[in-house]
Amino acid sequence: MTDTSELAEDDHQLAIRLAVEAGRLLVALRAELTQRGKPSWQIMDTGDMASHHFLLDALTELRPDDAVLSEEGVEDPRRFVTDRVWIVDPLDGTNEFGERGRSDWAVHVALWSGNRLSAGAVSLPAMDLVFATDPAPVLPPMIRERPRLVTSRNRNPHSAVQIANALGCDAIRLGSAGAKAMAVVVGEADIYVHDGGMYQWDSAAPAAVALAAGLHVSRIDGSPMVFNARDPWLPDLLICRKEYAAGALHAMRR
Secondary structure, three states, X not given: OOOHHHHOOOHHHHHHHHHHHHHHHHHHHHHHHHHOXXXXXXXXXXXXXXXXXXXXXXXXXXXXXXXXXXXXXXXOHHHHOOOEEEEEEEEEOHXXXXXXXXOOOEEEEEEEEOOEEEEEEEEEHHHOEEEEOOOOOOOOOOXXXXXXXXXEOOOOOHHHHHXXXXXXXXXXXXXXXXXXXXXXXXXXXXXXXXXXXXXXXXXXXXXXXXXXXXXXXXXXXXXXXXXXXXXXXXXXXXXXXXXXXXXXHHHHXX
16 A cells, blocks of 8 residues: 555655665665675676666555666656656666675656656665755765866776866776766765767766766767667766866867
8 A cells, every 4th residue: 555655755755765764675686696696697687676676566556557668667758748757777787786895876757748748856875865956955065176087997998088187187997977976966976978879867866966966067079968769879978066067078089
C-alpha cells in the first residue's frame, strides 16, 4: 500500500527519495555480496538489476502515467507520445561499484517534461550524499588559480586534452559521470568534458542538477542538451563553471 506521504511528493522530492533509497539498497547489497565472497561481475550485475527493479516498480506505482527510460529496461514506447519521461541510471559507474572501497559511483533519477529537465537527483551512496534540482546546490566560490578538469579513469578524451592545454588545467580522474559532474557542483573540479559518447541516462540527472546549480551545461559545440530523443545515444557533454565556458568552447572550435 502506498504511504499517503508519498502521494504528496512533488517531482523533485520523489527524485531525491528514489535516488537515496536505491543508493541505500546498493550499499547494503554490495556489503552483503562482498562479505559472501562473490566475484565482482556478480556484484555489478546484481546491483544493476536490483536498483533498476526498485526504481521501475516505484515509478510504476507512484507515476503510472509517466514513461521510463532506464539503462537496464526495455524500450517504453510511451516515451514518444507523453510529455513526462523519467530517465534513470540505476547504477552509474558499475565498474567502480564492483571494486572494493571505491565511492565514485552514483544513482541518477531525472524527469524530462515540457522539453526540459524539470527535476532530477544524483546520489553518491557510498559517500551518503545526494544532489538535486530543488533545493539546488550552492556553488562554492572559486579558490584555485588554475582550473581543475575532471576526466575519465580509463581514457584521456581528446576534448579534455584540448581544454586542459588551452586553459592550463590541472586534471583529476574519477569513475562515473555522476561523480564527475558532482565534483564540479561541489567545487572539487571546475570543468567536466566527455566526448567518447554516452547514453541519455548517463547525463540526464547530472545535467539537471548542474543546471539548477547555475553551471554551464551543453554539448561540446555549445548546443543545448536535448533528451528523450529516439536514439538514446548522446555523443558528448560539457559541464563547467560559467567562467570557463567561453574558453572551453573556443578550445573545442580550434
